[in-house]
Each structure stands twice: as C-alpha cells, then as structure tokens.
Amino acid sequence: MHVISKRKLREFRSVHHDAETPLDRWFDIAEEADWQSFEDIRAEFGRRADRYGKFLIFDIGGNRYRLIVAAHFNRGILYVRHVLTHAEYDDGDWKEE
Secondary structure (H helix, E strand, C coil): CEEECHHHHHHHHHHCHHHHHHHHHHHHHHHHCCCCCHHHHHHHHHHHEEEECCEEEEEECCCCEEEEEEEECCCCEEEEEEEEEHHHHHHCHHHHC
8 A cells, every 4th residue: 555644644753752663563564555445454453443434543552542544445545634642533623524
C-alpha cells in the first residue's frame, strides 16, 4: 500500500515522542502490505483495527493513540486523515469529516 501522508505521522510524533516507534512500525507494515479489503487488515492487526463509516481506525502504542485512515483498496492507497490521542479520539470531532 502507498501511505499518504507521512507528514501527519511526523508532526504527531514530534509532540508525542513515545508514538514514534509504534507509528513507524505501522507505516512499515502498511507500506509492505497488499491489502485488498478490511478483512485483510483485520487478519494482520486483529482487534487493533476497526471501521467507522468510511474510515479505518488503528490502535497505536498500546491503545494510547488512534490512527485514522481512508483506504482506497482498488488503488492501493491509504490516506492518513488523523493521528489522535485517545482523548481526542473520544471527543469524536474527527467523525464530522
């Protein structure tokens, strides 16, 4: 998969330094993957991946952070929409997009 954009990941981890390793790990896995559906992602990540509407949600860093992406499986692209703390995720503002 091609991940767009790594910039959001870098910006988040510049503030939340403990997110660097888990975000890098997720990025490496995603870039190497050839996911064709959410079921492929769920097979790899188990319950650490979920869906909400058009978004895919990944638990990052032992459930401290949420990575929200939009997937275009037919084009092999993941668009990073949000990287949030658990509290920001719970606020739900990201759902308005």
